[in-house]
Amino acid sequence: MPVPIQPIPMWEQSLTELGVIIFGMIVVCGGALTYFRRVRVERPPVGTFNGRDVVILLVIIGVLPFVYGWLPIPLVTCLLALAFGSALYIGYRPLLGRAGAWLGIGLLLGFNIWSSNHIMGTLPGWQVWFTEQGILVVLVAIAVCNLYLQGGMKLRHVAWLSLGLAGYDVFFAGYYPLTGRLIANYITHPLTPLLGMRFGYVDFAIGLGDLFVYSLFFVASYKAYGVRAAAVAAGVLALAGGFATAFIPFLFNFTNANLDVLVPAQSLFGPAAFVAYLWMKRHYGRERTMAEYLASQDRVAAAPQLEQAPTPEPASI
Amino acid sequence: MFETGVRQFRLALGMAQGRRLDARNVARLIDDVLDTLAEFGEPGGDVAELIDGPMADPQARAELATASLRRTARRLAAQSPFYARRFTAADAAPDKLEITGLRTIPVTVKAELTDRPGDFRCADVPACLATRTTGTTGRPAEVWLSRYELDLWPALGALASVLRDELRPGDVLQVNLSSRATAALHLASTGCRLAGAGFRPLGIVPPDEALDSLAEGGTTLLQTCSSYLAELVTAARRRGMSAGDFRLRRLVVGGEVLSPSVAQAGIRTFGVAHIDDPYSMTEIAPVTGRACRQGHQHYDLGLGYTELIDLHTGQPAAPGSLGTLVVTPYFPYRDCMPVFRYDTRDVARCLPDAPLRCELAAIPATSQILGKADHLLLLPGGEVITPRQLIEAIEALPAEPWPARYRATVCGGGIRLTLPASAIAGYGEAETVRHFAAAGLDVDLDIVGDDQAASLRRTRSDLHETTFASQHALVGA
Numbered sequence: 001m002p003v004p005i006q007p008i009p010m011w012e013q014s015l016t017e018l019g020v021i022i023f024g025m026i027v028v029c030g031g032a033l034t035y036f037r038r039v040r041v042e043r044p045p046v047g048t049f050n051g052r053d054v055v056i057l058l059v060i061i062g063v064l065p066f067v068y069g070w071l072p073i074p075l076v077t078c079l080l081a082l083a084f085g086s087a088l089y090i091g092y093r094p095l096l097g098r099a100g101a102w103l104g105i106g107l108l109l110g111f112n113i114w115s116s117n118h119i120m121g122t123l124p125g126w127q128v129w130f131t132e133q134g135i136l137v138v139l140v141a142i143a144v145c146n147l148y149l150q151g152g153m154k155l156r157h158v159a160w161l162s163l164g165l166a167g168y169d170v171f172f173a174g175y176y177p178l179t180g181r182l183i184a185n186y187i188t189h190p191l192t193p194l195l196g197m198r199f200g201y202v203d204f205a206i207g208l209g210d211l212f213v214y215s216l217f218f219v220a221s222y223k224a225y226g227v228r229a230a231a232v233a234a235g236v237l238a239l240a241g242g243f244a245t246a247f248i249p250f251l252f253n254f255t256n257a258n259l260d261v262l263v264p265a266q267s268l269f270g271p272a273a274f275v276a277y278l279w280m281k282r283h284y285g286r287e288r289t290m291a292e293y294l295a296s297q298d299r300v301a302a303a304p305q306l307e308q309a310p311t312p313e314p315a316s317i
Numbered sequence: 318m319f320e321t322g323v324r325q326f327r328l329a330l331g332m333a334q335g336r337r338l339d340a341r342n343v344a345r346l347i348d349d350v351l352d353t354l355a356e357f358g359e360p361g362g363d364v365a366e367l368i369d370g371p372m373a374d375p376q377a378r379a380e381l382a383t384a385s386l387r388r389t390a391r392r393l394a395a396q397s398p399f400y401a402r403r404f405t406a407a408d409a410a411p412d413k414l415e416i417t418g419l420r421t422i423p424v425t426v427k428a429e430l431t432d433r434p435g436d437f438r439c440a441d442v443p444a445c446l447a448t449r450t451t452g453t454t455g456r457p458a459e460v461w462l463s464r465y466e467l468d469l470w471p472a473l474g475a476l477a478s479v480l481r482d483e484l485r486p487g488d489v490l491q492v493n494l495s496s497r498a499t500a501a502l503h504l505a506s507t508g509c510r511l512a513g514a515g516f517r518p519l520g521i522v523p524p525d526e527a528l529d530s531l532a533e534g535g536t537t538l539l540q541t542c543s544s545y546l547a548e549l550v551t552a553a554r555r556r557g558m559s560a561g562d563f564r565l566r567r568l569v570v571g572g573e574v575l576s577p578s579v580a581q582a583g584i585r586t587f588g589v590a591h592i593d594d595p596y597s598m599t600e601i602a603p604v605t606g607r608a609c610r611q612g613h614q615h616y617d618l619g620l621g622y623t624e625l626i627d628l629h630t631g632q633p634a635a636p637g638s639l640g641t642l643v644v645t646p647y648f649p650y651r652d653c654m655p656v657f658r659y660d661t662r663d664v665a666r667c668l669p670d671a672p673l674r675c676e677l678a679a680i681p682a683t684s685q686i687l688g689k690a691d692h693l694l695l696l697p698g699g700e701v702i703t704p705r706q707l708i709e710a711i712e713a714l715p716a717e718p719w720p721a722r723y724r725a726t727v728c729g730g731g732i733r734l735t736l737p738a739s740a741i742a743g744y745g746e747a748e749t750v751r752h753f754a755a756a757g758l759d760v761d762l763d764i765v766g767d768d769q770a771a772s773l774r775r776t777r778s779d780l781h782e783t784t785f786a787s788q789h790a791l792v793g794a
Binding site: 045047048053056152289291295 | 319320321346350352353355356357360362363364
């Protein structure tokens with residue numbers, strides 16, 4: 001006999017969703033910043049991120065959902081495996097070496113594909129799957145964030161990308177609900193780009209793309225202007241990316257046909273991030289280049305030695 | 318970043334397929350490099366491979382050379398009247414050319430280029446700019462360049478220069494070469510424009526004017542020839558100028574033998590870390606050579622095929638022996654008036670048959686250029702004296718007679734060396750003979766007046782250009 005669904009109150013859902021989002025933000029942004037400060041991604045001899053790359057990214061992001069929706073699911077899984085594998089390899093080879101990186105990728109992807117087909121159906125099964133899925137998504141978000149930022153992406157680019165994604169989210173969540181359909185069709189399949197958890201009968205999750213943009217904004221602010229700017233960015237993330245996203249359903253109670261709540265998170269975060277960028281630019285001035293950031297780190301590292309340097313003797317005449 | 322990847326792919330594909338390259342694509346890549354340097358301060362990893370290609374594997378080198386030689390020969394057989402005849406006469410099939418079989422095609426000598434320049438012009442390309450050799454070693458040769466070459470060469474050169482940090486935005490390059498060296502000046506000016514650097518072509522003007530420009534004009538790079546560098550050093554010392562008066566960070570000389578004495582004096586006077594002494598020649602452009610820190614001369618692998626041919630047998634020079642450089646610039650880098658197996662008559666020594674240990678070890682090399690083959694002295698015992706040996710010994714004399722003016726002939730089994738009196742001033746003939754003996758040169762001195770100095774040996778600095786401020790007399794006024 002089927003068990004009737006007992007929906008939990010919307011405010012409780014919102015709080016749980018907030019917890020998931022904040023957890024994801026802390027883990028991904030913190031991880032990305034730690035990686036950014038400690039690990040150097042190999043970059044090609046020539047090339048740095050520019051404004052046209054933002055446009056190219058937005059076009060790819062705009063087209064990809066249609067491709068995913070059109071392709072058979074096994075092929076989508078293959079494409080996702082390729083994308084996840086490449087990102088993980090580029091991101092973690094400097095840490096694990098070639099063999100270690102491939103071994104880790106094989107285990108992560110292999111377990112994900114296996115678990116997607118064998119352990120679903122029970123609550124613990126879902127929770128194990130979400131946990132494993134979350135680890136994969138966090139690692140990919142950290143890697144790609146650093147690949148872009150260490151490739152020369154500036155806060156300016158991140159702000160424009162966020163603004164573009166805001167429009168994207170409004171369109172594809174509101175007017176042409178492709179995102180919701182994709183999630184509904186693809187969830188439970190391997191490599192679903194979500195970080196989340198199942199509590200009771202409800203899934204609470206945040207998308208890989210959202211986490212990626214949050215980490216970009218946070219670490220790019222740090223790279224551009226330092227710790228204080230990163231604190232400003234963290235505030236924007238918590239308010240526009242966290243609270244607003246989690247509580248919008250509570251305030252407006254908009255739902256889709258699957259009874260799942262889909263919040264276009266970037267439509268809220270994008271404008272806020274852009275305004276925050278404009279404020280930082282006005283307040284702090286020109287962004288640091290990667291070379292200037294690295295030089296500042298070298299100065300910080302050298303500072304204790306300078307303090308310990310003996311006072312020079314007066315020069316003899 | 319995405320666009321840069323596409324541009325690099327287009328360039329690599331064009332090179333691999335041997336199609337004409339898009340110079341605008343290369344120019345945009347230079348912008349990408351400048352953006353990369355502005356963001357990161359330096360290029361990313363594997364930059365050497367990007368500039369020089371993955372050429373550490375001899376097998377890969379041989380395959381590239383074979384394919385490039387065949388492609389070049391195919392085009393020449395169809396478009397160049399001279400080489401169509403030459404290949405037919407040699408019964409050489411361009412599609413079946415092998416590196417080992419190249420010797421069946423006779424080398425091209427300068428006399429053929431100067432006698433029948435029109436026969437070397439490819440029929441499918443309109444000529445755009447003529448450039449002439451300086452003629453210090455004989456009748457000048459005239460080489461025509463196409464618009465494609467004029468666009469491509471400086472773009473490729475500037476790309477390599479900015480990647481190697483030889484040229485930066487904000488640099489000012491002063492060029493003291495003959496103003497008739499149109500190709501060299503065009504390359505330098507366009508390369509500077511593409512890299513966002515300033516360009517100041519002065520010509521072979523009186524050294525004091527060049528020094529004023531160096532000291533006051535914010536010049537950071539200087540390109541000249543060895544003999545003019547010697548004149549600049551002499552003039553700077555006379556005026557009491559030293560490294561603190563200049564802002565130079567790079568000094569490049571070429572076209573003549575640079576002796577250690579002049580090089581060291583140039584380094585001290587102008588305050589640079591070292592003097593770059595690359596190898597280039599109008600007839601074989603755009604193929605060039607680069608000197609490494611161990612004094613080898615390494616030749617472009619991607620742009621042309623360089624052989625070192627024994628002076629007497631025409632076979633590849635054996636390790637340790639002297640040979641003449643024979644160079645074939647590849648299509649699509651040489652377009653309008655190409656040469657195939659051009660005998661430069663520039664002599665170098667074949668390096669010992671052992672792995673190189675220098676920073677350019679992956680690129681084949683010879684010794685430094687030792688002089689022109691026609692200026693070698695063959696002593697009765699079989700010993701060969703090179704112009705470099707003589708120039709280095711003369712320019713090391715205490716009187717510092719720079720640039721070296723001399724005439725050397727073989728006379729009575731020894732070397733008869735004619736020098737101007739100022740070269741041994743305050744030293745005496747006996748001491749001078751001992752000085753040469755210490756350098757391994759058994760000479761019989763012939764001292765002449767200083768008024769004959771310029772007639773003993775021509776140098777590129779003799780191509781003086783007057784200015785209204787400096788000319789001594791107005792003829793016909």
